[in-house]
Amino acid sequence: MGAWVWPAYMGVLFGVIAFAVFLVPIVAVQYRLYGRFTPLRLLGAAAVSIYGAALLAYTLLPLPSPSDLQCTPGVSLWEGVQTTPFQFVSDIAREAAGLGVLATLKSTVVLQVVFNVVLFLPWGLIARRFLGWNVLLATVTGFLTSLFIETTQATGVFGLYSCAYRLGDVDDLLANTAGALLGALLAPAVLWFFPQRRAFAAARSQPRPVTAPRRWLGMLIDLTFFHAIGFVLLVLYTVVAEYVLGTGVWLPLALVLGYAIPGFLVFYLPALQSSGASLGQRAVWLGVSSTPPAAVGSGKAGSRKTQYDAAATDRSAVAEPSADHSAVPVGRRLLRATGVGGLYVLLQALAEAGRLQEWGSLPSALSTLLLVVAFVSVLATPTRRGLSGKASGAYLVDVRR
Incomplete structure (x- = not known):
């Protein structure tokens, strides 16, 4: 199984399991918040569970065995971090030298940036339409989540490993944040049909049949x-x-x-x-x-x-x-x-x-x-x-x- 397929597969699997385990509590909280059962909101909760687990699985898994990790003696955890903002611009210029437009768009360095943007698009969509947050809050929380992920990677899970098993990259942080911002801006158009929390505020106090x-x-x-x-x-x-x-x-x-x-x-x-x-x-x-x-x-x-x-x-x-x-x-x-x-x-x-x-x-x-x-x-x-x-x-x- 490919290096990216396995974490994605496990993330979806863990997300489905998490949603199944917490299904009844989610429905109970939903009923208290909105005064009635709302299938679309329940579907949104399932999407949140699967996306959250998949995000963590893709960015942090698989965890290597400490014995398989080769660390250079005397090298600090932070020495492997890419701290130059927009370094990807120079990387694209170098890798795409002499290539046509189509070949450039298909290059690994371009696809990596695009994927990091796309990875956090659902964050903005979910935060804006499911949680009811504004664009600023959706973007800031996306930034903080990406910062946590990159820090976890750069510090070898906060010192659990002797060295980083993945590269921490400030450009990944910027691309993830851009994805969260773009998702938040597109949310009203993409998820126009999805009911927001405030839509249930007026009806929450209305009596309903004991069915x-x-x-x-x-x-x-x-x-x-x-x-x-x-x-x-x-x-x-x-x-x-x-x-x-x-x-x-x-x-x-x-x-x-x-x-x-x-x-x-x-x-x-x-x-x-x-x-x-x-x-x-x-x-x-x-x-x-x-x-x-x-x-x-x-x-x-x-x-x-x-x-x-x-x-x-x-x-x-x-x-x-x-x-x-x-x-x-x-x-x-x-x-x-x-x-x-x-x-x-x-x-x-x-x-x-x-x-x-x-x-x-x-x-x-x-x-x-x-x-x-x-x-x-x-x-x-x-x-x-x-x-x-x-x-x-x-x-x-x-x-x-």
Whole structure:
């Protein structure tokens, strides 16, 4: 595989992996920022992940083995840095002497400059349209990023290597900055269709229907946070127990750290607060209420059109919170947290405790079945309150009103 193909390939691969790992947190943050799910913004987040990883991979990878790196004794790290601005002009004049225009444009020294400009074009595009920065900020951040990359190369990853494994070049810094500036200037014309953050500011506070996809997204966010917190706590505990204390992992403490604490943080602690909503439900602007959401319609007050119809299945009839929705007592909030979230935590802990036992697969299968029932129950309940809401007599409403 070519010298430039391998870093580019790995950069795209790492970018896709990073986006997949952080997909749910990205969607959660997006929903909080914009008040709704926006596919184009999600696509922009994927582009940022892939471009960022590809940029780092191409400029810094592959890292050589220290034993393969031949360093000249007595030569400082900075002696290999090209510090003369616009040195590429002299290089082009020398390399292209006697060549025609087309041959000059195809020469390595010209293509290198062009590529360094093109490399940072996406930076300007992303900074201007995805992040909403102005031209100056997009250009300055592009300059600082390029400066970091060139410094990393010139110092052998800040002294990790005895000498630089790539040449630091001030002309690369200038070309990268020019690319960021050009990308920022072209962004409004190239990405004219891409929605900007400020476009969602006015609509962010408007109530929206409590739809099944919105409920599923909240549930998926809860599951992601639960397992992520448990994974981090278990890894930290395992490292300390195995390599610091040398005591080995104690299963009861591992179950507390991996399941009980994350379950309390994600499901029960939020239920003790006034909104009663879990972390995932808060991310999608939902709260718990003892009264059903008001119907959407222009019918007269008190008419059948504006009253909540318990048999309705049209999701447009499950949209806004009632202006006078009342708080759910803490006991019912805790019951609702236990109905699916708490039971899932218990089954997952039992599955881990019995992982090496004959019965260990049963709790795991039951936890999967519970999730399936919970997801399907959202569709089966007209108000989209699902299994836990039905069991506790609580409803989910949009908290923006």
